Amino acid sequence: MNVKIIEPTDGVTPTLIAAGKGDFGVSYQEDVTYALASEDPLPIKAIATVIQHNTSGFASYVGKNITSPKDFEGKTYSGWGSPGEEAVIHAVMEKYGADFSKLKMVTSDNVNYDALKKNIDVIWMFWAWDGIGAKRQGIDVNYMELRKLDPRLDYYTPVIIANNSTLKKDPEMVKAFLAATTKGYEYAMKNPDAAAEILHKYADSYDLGMLKESQEYLAGKYSEDSNTWGTMKDSVWDNYTDFMLENGLIKKRIPAAECYTNEYLPK
Incomplete structure (x- = not known):
């Protein structure tokens, strides 16, 4: 063929x-x-x-100690700005007892992994690409797989x-x-x-x-x-x-x- x-x-x-x-x-x-x-x-x-x-999940730099959606309060999330993206984040934060209104969301086409050490706290990534990419650049991340946060997101x-x-x-x-x-x-x-x-x-x-x-x-x-x-x-x-x-x-x-x-x- x-x-x-x-x-x-x-x-x-x-x-x-x-x-x-x-x-x-x-x-x-x-x-x-x-x-x-x-x-x-x-x-x-x-x-x-x-x-x-679903092998995607939320990632944050290990030095910021963000290990759960509960820790998203007061932080900055960078994503692509879709309604589905916001709904997922809202749902998992609510499930873990966090206030979604306290998360700052910014839209960006691409976030440099190094930004996780600076002004960006959380991103949504696929481990097979961005997770490995970040690790190869010496940036260790805490990774929260969506399917483990809520089975419906698998x-x-x-x-x-x-x-x-x-x-x-x-x-x-x-x-x-x-x-x-x-x-x-x-x-x-x-x-x-x-x-x-x-x-x-x-x-x-x-x-x-x-x-x-x-x-x-x-x-x-x-x-x-x-x-x-x-x-x-x-x-x-x-x-x-x-x-x-x-x-x-x-x-x-x-x-x-x-x-x-x-x-x-x-x-």
Whole structure:
């Protein structure tokens, strides 16, 4: 199978896939739910999850002794400024008995890790990239995984999505794509160093040592608690959909069956 890979602007992948500008795209559960719960729903569906659990979390410099959302009071958080981001922070602070109004939130495209020692106290990161990146720069952080703060936040991120029309019209092509993709991730799980070297061959602007550490970490995460790569569960979709509905991020509940399918993954 000959696959052409393009890198779109952040946040537009569901719209592009819905418009037929690509056969498959990389998104995440929250965006898919937004797209399906909107007044004009997009014709998309998740067909595989890249990682079984949400490995993202909040990070702070160890020297500031911020180890829980309770410690966010009076601190400064830097993020990308989305409603979902604010809802998650509000919810975990409330759960841990903290006053969300006492947290200062600033929006920034990118925070230098060194800023955690200075004017920024908390950021949201994925350990496989920013956590390892910070550590390699000599900046030790306290890391608070979202799934450990609230089980409902253990959603799928990232996921592979497709247009409903593609799924209906060319199911064999979709199955072939996912069969090849599954082989790739299975190889990466067994051979993280070699997988990093292959990635570096096509993205040589990234540090090879960084890629190897990242792949070593992810090798145990791709199919964590699952016998197969890519499969998803109703409970994970339903839990986060309920969280989004409860926090006013969506106006109606979307059934898990409308959000994803395991039908095209290798049997």
